[in-house]
Amino acid sequence: MSLKHGLIGLLNYEPMTGYELTKFFNESLGHFWQAKASQIYRELDAMEQSGWLTSERVIQEDKPNKRVYSVTEQGKAEFTDWLSNFDPFKPHTGKGNALLMRIFFGGELDADYTLKLLRTSKEYSLKGIKTLEGIIDEVNEEVVKQPELANSAKYWKLTALFGEIMNKAALEWADKAIEILEEED
Amino acid sequence: MSLKHGLIGLLNYEPMTGYELTKFFNESLGHFWQAKASQIYRELDAMEQSGWLTSERVIQEDKPNKRVYSVTEQGKAEFTDWLSNFDPFKPHTGKGNALLMRIFFGGELDADYTLKLLRTSKEYSLKGIKTLEGIIDEVNEEVVKQPELANSAKYWKLTALFGEIMNKAALEWADKAIEILEEED
DNA sequence: TTGTTATATTCAACAAGTTGATTATACAAT
DNA sequence: ATTGTATAATCAACTTGTTGAATATAACAA
Numbered sequence: 001m002s003l004k005h006g007l008i009g010l011l012n013y014e015p016m017t018g019y020e021l022t023k024f025f026n027e028s029l030g031h032f033w034q035a036k037a038s039q040i041y042r043e044l045d046a047m048e049q050s051g052w053l054t055s056e057r058v059i060q061e062d063k064p065n066k067r068v069y070s071v072t073e074q075g076k077a078e079f080t081d082w083l084s085n086f087d088p089f090k091p092h093t094g095k096g097n098a099l100l101m102r103i104f105f106g107g108e109l110d111a112d113y114t115l116k117l118l119r120t121s122k123e124y125s126l127k128g129i130k131t132l133e134g135i136i137d138e139v140n141e142e143v144v145k146q147p148e149l150a151n152s153a154k155y156w157k158l159t160a161l162f163g164e165i166m167n168k169a170a171l172e173w174a175d176k177a178i179e180i181l182e183e184e185d
Numbered sequence: 186m187s188l189k190h191g192l193i194g195l196l197n198y199e200p201m202t203g204y205e206l207t208k209f210f211n212e213s214l215g216h217f218w219q220a221k222a223s224q225i226y227r228e229l230d231a232m233e234q235s236g237w238l239t240s241e242r243v244i245q246e247d248k249p250n251k252r253v254y255s256v257t258e259q260g261k262a263e264f265t266d267w268l269s270n271f272d273p274f275k276p277h278t279g280k281g282n283a284l285l286m287r288i289f290f291g292g293e294l295d296a297d298y299t300l301k302l303l304r305t306s307k308e309y310s311l312k313g314i315k316t317l318e319g320i321i322d323e324v325n326e327e328v329v330k331q332p333e334l335a336n337s338a339k340y341w342k343l344t345a346l347f348g349e350i351m352n353k354a355a356l357e358w359a360d361k362a363i364e365i366l367e368e369e370d
Numbered sequence: 371t372t373g374t375t376a377t378a379t380t381c382a383a384c385a386a387g388t389t390g391a392t393t394a395t396a397c398a399a400t
Numbered sequence: 401a402t403t404g405t406a407t408a409a410t411c412a413a414c415t416t417g418t419t420g421a422a423t424a425t426a427a428c429a430a
Contacts, residue, residue: 001386013337019408028341031317031348039387041409064395064408095280095387100344107337114340132216152198152292155299156213158362159285163216165361169354176350177343186416204378224417226379249378249425280417 002098003035004043005082008052008075009105015070018044029104033096044069052078083109086117103177111181118181122174128167135160187283188220189228190267193237193260194290200255203229214289218281229254237263268294271302288362296366303366307359313352320345 052075237260291299
């Protein structure tokens, strides 16, 4: 799971309450991953149980009291571990985009690491493009054998085309990202 | 949920067993949505409970016996309903891509419907591009205020750039798809 | 005869995410 | 007084998805 790690990543910037985290998370990583407050509070609790976080009750007078979470050494170790161990070839399960989550926190590690990530991601996209072109060819062959499928097949190919275009875009992005990271040396 | 509807969609082509469905699903829609056999059998069971499917035990001599699922009238109604009611502006939760799932089964409806879907999807992408450009601007403003964020911000912007490029690609895809669907009139 | 592959299904446990309501405090505006 | 808004957190129920094993039948090959 990466949500937990995304939360640690943000708490690493500065200690926060669940309330603040919820807003911060959805504002910063929100364009590729959103989480509900109820889930975030639950994860926070679980991470405290695991010893990744500690919390402290802060009494307020102008507002309701709050609980501020901080990352422990163990939590930091876990985060760095998560950040630096990524296999883009392992089909990413779950909802969000674990690659982007790691890129987001790229500033915490050497630029070299992110560059490596991006280059591996390019290979992944290249592989995807080939697979999808293969799928389109297969569908075309099927239609030769069963011409009555032609109409349905048109739509099937549209979804494969989507994948192809998206993989090409991901490739383009990785190239631009590499350029941006390399240019300022 | 769309997995259920994807399964009905395939069963609509022809009645199948859970075993066949699992393979068929992952081979056809697999490039944007994958499901494990254990989940598919569970959904099949749930849909039979809901009256969307009926099943029949088929005794085989050369192979283990099997259970063949067929779509009921109620299931077909549910499927058509799902297919023709889609709000691309409702942030799509869950894992797979519900838009693509609908496009995949576009052959079951008027081409006009899919065209409408694609045009709405374009608006959605356009909106996304603007939002992401806005995010990049905001991050840049933040960096002016807090120059020490510059390094981290570089990575944050990389994720926004990803979103921007992806949305542009989705736009490009929708245009091509519209072209393909329109050309053969 | 033993192992392998393909067919076919089931199940328990867990992890992750969503819905929606509820509770509480405090300030500001109407 | 009441309504609205922001802050702050909690909870139960449910849905969706993953892991991984277990069970069973039969063909086929070593």
